Each structure stands twice: as C-alpha cells, then as structure tokens.
Amino acid sequence: MKESVLLTREALLSKDDLKIEKVELSKGHVYVREMTGREKDIWEQSLLKQKPSGNKNVPFEYETSLEDYRAKLAVVTVCDAEGNLLFKPEEAKKLNSCISASNMERIIDAANKLNAITAKDREDILKNFAADQEDSSNSDSAGN
Numbered sequence: 149m150k151e152s153v154l155l156t157r158e159a160l161l162s163k164d165d166l167k168i169e170k171v172e173l174s175k176g177h178v179y180v181r182e183m184t185g186r187e188k189d190i191w192e193q194s195l196l197k198q199k200p201s202g203n204k205n206v207p208f209e210y211e212t213s214l215e216d217y218r219a220k221l222a223v224v225t226v227c228d229a230e231g232n233l234l235f236k237p238e239e240a241k242k243l244n245s246c247i248s249a250s251n252m253e254r255i256i257d258a259a260n261k262l263n264a265i266t267a268k269d270r271e272d273i274l275k276n277f278a279a280d281q282e283d284s285s286n287s288d289s290a291g292n
C-alpha cells in the first residue's frame with residue numbers, strides 16, 4: 149500500500165485536477181466534470197428559495213426548492229474538453245426547457261458519480277423539501 153503524503157498549505161491551495169467524463173447524448177456528446185468546493189456551494193445555494201419569515205426580528209428564511217434541480221447541477225458540471233464550464237447559473241431554466249429528460253438523466257448520472265452525490269444526499273434534499281412544504285402549509289385553513 150502506498151504511504152499517504154501529508155499535504156502542505158501550498159499543496160491544498162493549488163488547483164486540483166478535476167475528473168472529466170465523456171457522456172454520450174442523442175445528438176452527440178458532452179463532458180461532465182467534478183465540481184470545485186465553490187461550485188458545489190453555488191449549486192446547493194441554488195436549491196434554496198428565500199421567503200418572508202413572519203418574524204419581525206428575522207425578516208426572511210429559506211426553504212428547499214427543487215425547481216430545475218437537474219439543470220442547476222448540469223450548469224455546474226457540463227464543460228468542454230479542458231474542463232471549462234459551458235453555462236452560467238442563470239441559464240439553468242433555458243437548458244431545462246431545451247434538453248430531453250433522457251439526455252439530462254445521462255448528464256446527472258455522471259455528475260452524481262463524479263461528485264459523490266449519493267442516493268442518500270438526494271433523499272436528504274427531498275426530505276428537506278417535504279419538511280419545507282409541511283412548514284409552509286396554512287394551519288388556519290377552513291378545514292381546521
């Protein structure tokens with residue numbers, strides 16, 4: 149077994165080589181790559197939606213939003229052969245409207261694998277979304 153090397157500060161601050169995978173789609177291929185820590189933060193933040201809190205001391209709170217979930221992940225992982233991202237975050241909606249579901253799933257499967265996004269991670273996002281939906285239900289409805 150190869151002995152592990154203790155990384156220095158300089159080594160940690162040098163850019164990692166991000167893994168890139170070719171993904172075949174119906175009309176050709178694209179490349180999908182690992183995210184940097186910053187890109188993963190951007191993606192995770194894109195899944196949050198700001199809403200008024202109802203508390204004057206805390207003007208707003210966040211809830212999970214699954215709108216364009218896959219396209220938002222594609223935007224931070226689809227790249228050219230050199231690893232340069234092809235899309236800007238604001239293009240997620242347009243991408244989601246233009247690409248077939250089967251092609252999107254091929255991209256997302258590769259993105260999940262390369263970025264170690266597990267089924268449990270996806271379940272946690274869905275649980276948070278369900279909890280947000282329950283929290284936003286109106287208990288003062290006519291049925292109560």
